[in-house]
Amino acid sequence: MYLATLGRREHTTKGKLSAVGANVFALGAVSLVTDVSSEMVTAVLPVYLVLGLHLGPAAYGVVDGLYTGATALLRIVGGYVADRVRRRKVVAGVGYALSAVAKLGLLAAGASAAAIGAVITADRTGKGLRTAPRDALITLSAPEPLLGRAFGVHRAMDSVGAFAGPLVALGVLAAVGATDPEAFDAVFVVSFCVAAIGVLLLVLFVRDRRTPPVAAGTVSPRAVAALLRGSGVRRLLVAACVLGLATVGDGFVYLLLQHKEDIATGWFPLLAVGTNLSYLLLAAPLGALADRVGRLPVVLGGYGALALVYLLLAGPVSGWPLFAAALALYGTFYAATDGVLMALAGPLLPESLRTTGISLVQTAQALAYFASSVLFGLAWQFWGAGLAVGVAAGGAVVAIGVTFVVLSPRKAAA
């Protein structure tokens, strides 16, 4: 592909964001719109379940457990199916459509906790199905040297949607009158319409790169097993697990900040806003930086930022400097790792099994993250918050070392 190579070089030297390709922007727009839709619901769901439907804490917990548990395995299945039929766009589209329909399902579910649980499971199934094919499409839509930037642009657009969603929900509630149960129905209906726009944009503007038909057996359970035996993928999975283990969970970080400073609980929701803002602003620039100086150093730098966050939580700094530094660094950590890790993984996976590979990496990281959250909870219980966060900081430093050893030699050889 001589022409493509030429174009890529030209774009690289110009350093423009548009160089990442129209398909990445189309995918970014779909994610943006879809995130507006899903964050609208996320913002009002607790209020709806607790105040509207009178679900108690435990019932809410059961519903919420479905939320987290439902996606892990489906992600891998979805990735495999997408590779098998060589239609990543279709599988992603099914995922987007499923989540869109689930918004109307919330209307139909009424006050039945079981029905709500089923609807939320469907919604998360949709998310599980679409994430890996979408990321695989991004890796196939941008020239390899610009992947970091492509993921950065996508993640920035994605978080703009996440930012706007709750605001749209507030607007709808304000228009209808927030105490009215009909206000929640209106939020769900608007959320469905927005999600449907996302599906429409996907269908019309996202192009699947139809790779040529591959030889029989290239996408088979045996091929996946062979992929897992390959040292490249194994090292990626080890790195994903180690990095997941180093992350103890947003809730803990915010809780520690709150404990340390004893801030009025009124400020609590603003902590997540601060992190998101930093993530949104830095995702694209750090992705571009990753393309220039290498993706591994940026990922490692991100975990360095995480270690600093833990140290700040244990250290003597206090007051507003602590909040500003901790939240900025925490957003930096996400911006430097979330998309960049995918940009790092994409090229190391064979094209025929790329979606499966990406879903394996994401699932490994998610499971490790879940485990680390549980472990950190136990550490807090038995050792106290100070020691637990010290150990977490140590864990982040160890993760940097392990990731460097696991991922760098082959990278240097390549």
Add this chain to the structure above:
Amino acid sequence: MKTRILIAVLGVLVLAGAAVAYVGFASARGHDVAATGVVSLSPGPRLLFRSTADADRGHVTTVSAIDPGGPRTVSPLSCARVYAAGGTGLCLRQDGDLTTYQLAVLDAGLAVTREIPLVGLPNRARVSASGRMLAWTVFVTGDSYNGGMFSTRAGILDTATGDLAGTLEDYAVTLDGKPYQAADLNFWGVTFTRDDRHFYATMSTAGHRYLVAGDFAAHTVRTLRENVECPSLSPDGTRVAFKSAVDGDPANGWRLSVVDLASSKVTPLAETRSVDDQPAWLDDHTIGYGVPRGPGHADVWSVPADGSGQARLLIPEAESPAALSDARTGR
């Protein structure tokens, strides 16, 4: 490409139009109500509750305790949760936008005497019999330990001294006689004793839920027994009404029961439906509680506290019940 853009524009217009039209349609059905009378929180044979009727949803309302199905007195005040005793009221209500709530302390004439901002969704509200001590519980989203996304925070306010415990999580915990600390401590459902110092509440940690006895002055709590949630102390102080998870698993629903504090004897009540509410003693022999009925609607039911009889519908279109009569005098 041109056709695709045209389809996209048309599609977006249709969907956006549908969304706007639905919001307009829903807001046209919205309405607000005028008060129908003057609600007083002073002790007397009346029942206080939050109305769930379409006409006056959310408004603080009273009915006669002798004729609970009779005429209702609707106040202009709206709350998500309400409770009152001893001439003091507690209203948990929305504060400006969607995600922030506040606690409003009410005097006997429903005038707001103090406002405290809350983060989280109001869930339980209680006032001590004298009207001096206030307690509330909110669900907090954002404490995402153990994979879940909610936790609870229970607070207590002493209206006589102004002392405020924003969260019981800072109290010294004794579990089965041993000091205990954990990140996943959650408290909810506080109920006060007559001395305005001690209280009972629910504490959950590591998947277990306990009845705890607390001391507001000493900032301590200790566990008493397991699988007791949302306790409510009887007016005579001898029994605690509560809900307990069926077979110890909240997924199976809850059974209303009463435990005698002296003998530890537990009596399941005649209500066989799952009830997820903090029971309220309407008098020394009767328990009242809300049962939701579809989105936005609920009814208050009552059941004898000794396990006999059967549950009966007390006040339709109501929740958050509180008896305003003084249990000592019955008036």
